[in-house]
Amino acid sequence: MTKTLRQVGIDLQESEDNRALIEAIEGDNPDLTIRHLPGLIKLQAPGQIVINRQSVEAKLGREWETGEFQLAIVSYAGNFSEWDDDQIIVNWEH
């Protein structure tokens, strides 16, 4: 199966609280493009965006539950194909 490369996106609030999360996402998704709008940061990548608990915790210096991602997210384009204790993946399925 060929992997689809349509863009997926996540919009996050641009705030001090979310800086570590954004850095972790940047680190784990090399093809990420970033756009700043007032109050908002828009992340896009071809195919998928992945968020790893361990990466976020490393940037934050504390424990972080994937559920806390709900405090940061403003919007997204794609599908949460995975959301478990360790990882969140946004992609298109077909």
Added chain:
Amino acid sequence: MQYELRYQVIEPKRHTYQNVIDRLGDQPASRYLEATLDVQPTENFHYRPTWAQDRELYDDRFSALRLSDPYAFTDPRQYYYTPYVTNRAALHDEFGKTISYLEDRDLLAKLPDAWQAVLSSTVVPLRHYESGAQLVSVAGARFAYGTAIEQCCSFAAFDRIGNAQMLSRVGIAVGGGTAAVLASAKQEWLAGPHLQPLRRLIEEIMVLDDWAEGLLAVDYIDQQLYPLLYQSLDESALLGGAGAYSLFSQHLAAWFADQRKWLDALTKAWADDPERGVANQEHLARIHDTWAPRATEAAAALEATVGDIS
């Protein structure tokens, strides 16, 4: 060095929204009132529901119990969303600490056998009763007339899932972190003779058309079950070496005390209504006579199984 913060003094043109002013005069109003009074639409609906003949989208005829002013009732707890979730976050946080404490020390698994049996076969199965009560409450969230009443029903519906999840977590803990006890508890709910009068009753209440009648019918059951299981049994537990039972049941007792506040106030508002009070009292009596004896009967069947302990 001293800083002086200087703000311009600006006289407000009005202190609150006009609908609140119309009711209470132009003075600062609480967040509860601003978020509650007159929020629900009342007129000029565009289309008729395809799912209910002869009804508007919001219609006080969805129940026989009506208020001439739907905002004659307000929640004595003054819950709008934020104080509601803040209060419940604390309740569940406390419960979470309790259950962690019980789990860390395996206290539920170490309960005397008789208490384990009561938990597994009678208390944990009631998570399904809570789930049924949720369905009844959420009907009020949709069909009650006026924001003051429906938001109490909405919160009660969410509470019920919360209660069901608390009982489920107890079940998981009793099962030593597995789903085994939840599975056997479900069998008890479906087939255990001591629970069938209750299950029959809640199923019959779940299909009632009148949301308020359903709410009161469930409350008659609550009024039997909560004092029995989470208060008097709690006392026996403390005396009978089952302190672990008491530790979790206090949270359900606390919820029930909170639930009473708005339901009692609402029942009073119905009965005291200047225009509809007499008719409401007749309906309340009918509803009581229809459902309260059934609740007593269902509770008695269940009480027989816990009687040995208490």
Added chain:
Amino acid sequence: MTTVQPRAKKLPLKERYSLLTRDLDWEPSYVSRERLYPYTSYEGIKIHDWDGWTDPFRLTVDAYYKYQAEKDKRLYAVLDSFAQSQGHLSLSDASYLNAIKIFIQGVTPLEYAAHRHFAFLARYLEGPAPRFAALCQSVDELRHAQTQIHTISNYNKYYGGFHSWSKMHDRVWYLSVPKSLFDDAMTAGPFEFLISISFSFEYLLTNLLFVPFMSGASFNGDLPTMTFGFSAQSDESRHMTLGLEAIKFLLEQDEDNVPIIQDWIDKWFWRAYRMSALVAGMMDYMLPKPVMSWREAFELYFEDQMLGGLFPDLDFYGIKPPRHVDLAIGEKDHLGHQVYKILHNFSFAAAFTTSTPTDEHMAWLSEQYPSTFDRHYRPTWEKHRRIEAAGGRAFFQGLPQLCQVCQVPMAFTEPSDPTRISFRHSEYRGETFHTCSDGCKWIFDREPEKYVQAWLPVHQIYQGNCGGPTVPDVLNWYGIKEGDNGEYRGSADNTSWLEWHK
């Protein structure tokens, strides 16, 4: 977050979640399933296995309370400090608040309507997983309505137009556009409601409507609105997921569902898109410091993300992009201008004010709309400028013709000719019904029994149901007070603003 729950020892998240939610259900045996769930068959949707529904968020009640209480703690801290420091004085301009007036009159009541009707789904859907997701959404929507009321409460103390939002939503002409849309969805069956609001509205269009709007709030110094907006959007992500899950679930359940769903997508895309026209007018004209044009937002959030991303995904199930989407794309360079013209023509009868755009703003519009603004829209604004230079202010001295379906004044133009108003009409039971576009006409012809009932504000005024025959009678019945309406320059808000900034 300061406290972190210990992770469950033995049960993984997925299984634990399932035990705490869907496992609560049981098959009733003392009453029939049909009596318990009477509304899930009449729309023709076939469901074989309600357990096929998955919920990626796996939010348990305790986690829900914890996260939501934390969000609200942050939000209300912002509201309190903004109020205490007279933050409203640092807005870009008082005219900015016109957008917020339309928001509380038009959008807040929709949040409330969603609250009520997601409770309907939480009662009547047969599967415990979607019922729980609907219950969460129902209380979330109450949160949105109430946080908006509280955010805007502070502005209401100092500015006009906010004070009677609830009554206005039931009565005022432009607010019948959003109200009728939700009435339409709520009067339909539970599955159509799910596709209309969860999918077509929440998933397809909510980004387009809210995200640029909240950025606009941020850009214009409205910290509270930005904060409640982004805070609400974090719930919205869950709601979008419900929408996407709903559509996939229904499509996977039975092939016969596919044409029904396609039909609903076709209807609801256009219905929701037409309502969003109000936002187009707002984005292009009502922000003193504009942040993004309707066209750019439409391209970014709808064309790229939805047509480019989502619909190829849905193609797998045989779902095509919505009918009439080509018309929406075709008018993206016109929509905001045509809508603001309506508001500018009729703000004498509205609970907000309007103004002819300034030179600077027109320069921005030229830049954003190089192919249309100077050619089709600038000349009319220049004419208003001439009238105003001579001391006048032109309004539409009468009442507009409304579309029977979307209820927007019939201001939209032919796809092939932006100088000609698009008129469509249908005959039903011997009566004529006018619609503004092929999209609305198609919707009318599909279900005329529904749309003939519409409470069209202009026609109701003429039937004598709106307080009396004169404009002041009607404005009084609407709850509009002297100074809420008309032209911004010289209005009560403008006068106060200048006074406070002397």
Added chain:
Amino acid sequence: MTVKALYDYTFPSADRAENFGDDQLVFVHWAGNPFFCSAAAFRAPKAIPFAEFIQTMVEPWAASDPDFDSAAVRNWRLFDQPLDTGDGGKTLLDLGVTHKALLSFDA
């Protein structure tokens, strides 16, 4: 296609002709004038002579545009068909202008 409902979903039109008694709704569009966002809606007696309708209802509305010149009004159309308004003495009803008809003119 009809509305799917749990009962016979038939309701009268909210704006049926009888709700307006001896009057009716008429829509009037000034074609090609972008100053007005849309056509205007009027409630007019069915028996009003056309000229009177224009003079007492349409002209005050059209004068919202300061460039309006009543002498320039021409080319009346009923929906898409040319409408011969004669000397203006005929009533709306006589001219076939019925409830919720759309009239257009150039000016």
